Amino acid sequence: MSLLRLTSKVGRQVLNAFEHSQSRSVTYMPRPGEGATKTVTLIPGDGVGPLVTGAVEQVFDAMHAPVEFERVEASGSMKTLPKEVLDSIKKNKVALKGGLKTSTGGGTSSLNVQLRKELDLYANLVNCFNIPGIHTRHDNVNIAIIRENTEGEYSGLEHEVIPGVVESLKVITKVNSTRIAEYAFEYAFLNNRKTVTAVHKANIMKLADGLFLDSCRAVAKQYPGIKYNEIIVDNCCMQLVSRPEQFDVMVTPNLYGTLVANTAAGIAGGTGVMPGGNVGRDYAIFEQGASAGNVGNEKILAQKSANPVALLLSSAMMLRHLQFPSFADNLEQAVFGVLQEEKILTKDLGGSSTTQEFVDGVIARLE
Known part of the structure; x- marks a missing residue:
């Protein structure tokens, strides 16, 4: 357990x-x-x-x-x-x-x-919500963004193959993807949240982000009372700036979480709040x-x-x-x-x- x-x-x-x-x-x-x-x-x-x-x-x-x-x-x-x-x-x-x-x-x-x-x-948590007195373009924003914090593009595995050519390795593991998904669903359960959305780019990074999604789907089955859905990261950013109120809890690999959290923060008043x-x-x-x-x-x-x-x-x-x-x-x-x-x-x-x-x-x- x-x-x-x-x-x-x-x-x-x-x-x-x-x-x-x-x-x-x-x-x-x-x-x-x-x-x-x-x-x-x-x-x-x-x-x-x-x-x-x-x-x-x-x-x-x-x-x-x-x-x-x-x-x-x-x-x-x-x-x-x-x-x-x-x-x-x-x-x-x-x-x-x-x-x-x-x-x-x-x-x-x-x-x-x-x-x-x-x-x-392993878990980065950012709460983005409307605060009275801070005027924003959107109301009813209350998003918890949960980001895997130890791997992905932040693994630091870079090397120069030949002068002018650099390889940077993205690492996604089942163990770390599963535990961040467990954290996200448990957070949703304990905070009476209704939906968990997994953010990915599995249409392009089919193996790496595909493994992340497989892990999220497996954990989602253990929480039948919480709705689970998925969204591609570029569409996610567009949806955030147009209809942020549709999101509840979001779970992401490392790099995407940085982008999503800062976008959501800008919607709800800025990184300073x-x-x-x-x-x-x-x-x-x-x-x-x-x-x-x-x-x-x-x-x-x-x-x-x-x-x-x-x-x-x-x-x-x-x-x-x-x-x-x-x-x-x-x-x-x-x-x-x-x-x-x-x-x-x-x-x-x-x-x-x-x-x-x-x-x-x-x-x-x-x-």
Whole structure:
């Protein structure tokens, strides 16, 4: 029996406590050890990362959250992850992370990918939903995008055959495709979702994406109460920008998940407001849900106007994972209250407020 099945009872108990909210989500893995206060690894990251992780620290301090942060340093400019970073996460089981810049080209391995592989964080979860106060072209958007996180085009198997000719290998396995499908269907079951959609390109990559689809179909048979369908990735992107309300839970191979999550985030308010995290059997790292494109934005950094909403909402997911649902509710309500008032908004949301001004607004609304 899979671990996802073993933790279903706990997941249902947690779900019952907060099923009234669209943004609720649970993770399916062993919980951290019992105790009044939890220690969480904090990786500030690059660029605006320290600014938004600092925002979380201020809010946690203001609401007296039973969480202690153990700060460790990592930067996208490093070739490998520092040992103290991995040791801290393996000890604490849970981490909160700012963005780590990934260089374009040059053959340098991404620290984000290293973290996922080293800790086997096989599932990436991004929640894309409408938030009151953030005006978008579409209503009724509430999509959970679940992406396989350890293989596919991110396997890092590239080599130059002859000068000017490079081969890049895409790896799809039945084991990893099955476990991400299990995660997606179990997520749908525990969160009262109705449909799981598998995103693929099996019309072209018949063996690789075909194996992914076969795995999803096999798992779907174990969940007769959840509707299952499939969509080709290019049509999926078109459907997302035209009728996003048709999607519920989406499960994707690695690369497609990045494209789909960022498209969906743009529909629902931008990457600056979408929470998410990377989870596995033993560890969880919570961070901004969609790609942090403003990590190295010098103008935003100079103006100290980075949007902290995504990381604040991700930290609420973390609080719920740590079994502090009342603190998570309090934090979410404060963030949504500031956004709905539409007086304190960062530039990406049409305002001119700084990160600190938004944080002050959230703290003022905490119960």
